[in-house]
Amino acid sequence: MKKCRFEGLIDGYLLNKLSERDKEAFEEHYFNCSSCFQKLQERDIIIRTVKNNPDLFEQKEPARSSVMANLRREVASFFTPKQLALAGVTAALFVAIIFVVVPRPEGPAPVFLLTDEEAIRGSSITLISPVIDMYQIPTSFEWKKLGEDIEYQVAIYNSELLWKTNTKENRITLPDDIKAKMVPGEKYSWQVKAFGSDGSLIAVSSRVQFTIAAQ
């Protein structure tokens, strides 16, 4: 039986992929062609059943499953089950030799000495306030306490160091003379370093920026 030239438009029409012109032409055609209309009705039910029954296809993601199935088939055809098991045991032994049997050099842990100007990457002091832009000059600076008997060094910067002070508390109040130096609209940053009782540097916070909103 000769195929009608409009038959190729059935899927496009049902999946709404046709241009308006093709859609109208096809609609007019199926009012005149009983063969196309019959096929259209049948395809419509097939497509709607497919669309409403995704569970029928759920067992797999097609392309990936095919690739995996091919891979499994390839491996299976290459090795016998006995050979596969042997390969697994060999691999496990190899890993064991590397991590357990081969001795690892146990030298002393490296010692890092930090000067005042060096920074440790990754902060271990959490700054609490100010950490966002402020509407007015902050009166105090606060951070999370690390432990007992720790001295904190707080530094406030604009383009250069504005003020530096030490405290054993986890909060400082800004002196009036420093407050007077801070200008609305400017950008500032601050950082806290923690020192142990022997004076060694324990932790450094990240340097947090904040802006004082212009009045």
Next chain:
Amino acid sequence: MPTKKVDEDIRELVVRYRPIITFRVRKALGASNTDCEDLVSEIISQVLEKIKTGEFRGESSLGTFVYTISSRRIVDYIREKTKIMKYAPEPLPFPDPQETLETQETANKVRKALSKLKPKYRDIIYLYYYQELSREEVAAKLGISTRKVSELVNYALKLIRNEIKK
């Protein structure tokens, strides 16, 4: 013309075009639209009326004549609705085939056929009809030619059709 002959012609016309008009109306308005049946009846009445009053002069085929009346009525319906509602009723893209017992039975057969398909045919149906990928996209995804995609789709449809015919 004898009345009996006219009645037969009308019956034949209704039997032939009702399913086509219904399909067109449902596609435009959605199968769940409760106005579908009324609209189909209205269209058929209009067609018969226009034939009786001699408006159909045979310049086009009867199919095209029925198609034109159907399309105009659908456009009018959507226009009327948009006057009342802000948006025209949006048809559900792919409603579950449940309209008639026959449709339900066919859908059951399609489901059965789909579950019996070999993975390669089911994969093709899934990518082409469910995911709505183009033949080229399916070909790229499966690493086969577009011609092969067409062959697989057609063969899968043939297998489903065979199940429907049982």
